[in-house]
Amino acid sequence: EIVLTQSPSTLSLSPGERATLSCRASQSVSSNYLAWYQQKPGQAPRFLIYGASSRATGIPDRFSGSGSGTDFTLTISRLEPEDFAVYYCQQYGSSPLYSFGQGTNLEIK
Amino acid sequence: EVQLVESGGGLVKPGGSLRLSCAASGFTFSNAWMSWVRQGPGKGLEWVGRIKSKTGGGTTDYAAPVKGRFTVSRDDSINTLYLQMNSLKMEDTGVYYCAAGDYGGFHIWGQGTMVSVSS
Numbered sequence: 001e002i003v004l005t006q007s008p009s010t011l012s013l014s015p016g017e018r019a020t021l022s023c024r025a026s027q028s029v030s031s032n033y034l035a036w037y038q039q040k041p042g043q044a045p046r047f048l049i050y051g052a053s054s055r056a057t058g059i060p061d062r063f064s065g066s067g068s069g070t071d072f073t074l075t076i077s078r079l080e081p082e083d084f085a086v087y088y089c090q091q092y093g094s095s096p097l098y099s100f101g102q103g104t105n106l107e108i109k
Numbered sequence: 110e111v112q113l114v115e116s117g118g119g120l121v122k123p124g125g126s127l128r129l130s131c132a133a134s135g136f137t138f139s140n141a142w143m144s145w146v147r148q149g150p151g152k153g154l155e156w157v158g159r160i161k162s163k164t165g166g167g168t169t170d171y172a173a174p175v176k177g178r179f180t181v182s183r184d185d186s187i188n189t190l191y192l193q194m195n196s197l198k199m200e201d202t203g204v205y206y207c208a209a210g211d212y213g214g215f216h217i218w219g220q221g222t223m224v225s226v227s228s
Contacts, residue, residue, distance in 0.1 A: 033212050035213065037215075044221055047216045047217075050216075051213060056214075056216060097156065103153045
């Protein structure tokens, strides 16, 4: 079973700062099968990144993804007020078929 | 407009059953792999089950906690996805989302429907 561990659990930053969120897998994950989502309170998740580094349609270029193997990163270059939310990484694999990290809460400092 | 709209949530007693529906519009539903994802109160996201498109084989897969109790199905003639939930437990409580996407991720999400399992 592949387990995704996100760090930190909570990240406190100010608008304009750079955010770096980590996602570590217990086994190697194909880069093609690693995605990131943003979720705001009371809303459905929003698809941000697929294939570890490709932005989904309509996602601003301040969002970028990187990594391979077991270590992946979501970077937000300059935080906007609307970026404060919970972020999840997700992988597609054999067991379970899909799994999510526990989330990183990006909060305003 | 690309849209997924869930319905059918509600309050049910432990051991009871519920069927959720998800109506799709704005994209070719029959070609889409569809999943159900749930979120317990104050918790993270948990994948529940998936059904491939008919051309992809139409097969289903389930997460271990729901296997044997939940069934995902689809009716491509009316662009609708279903989740039949039987033998419900308190830990099945949460918001249930339908989502479209394959191994690359879930690029379309519904707004969710709440399921509460309580005596």
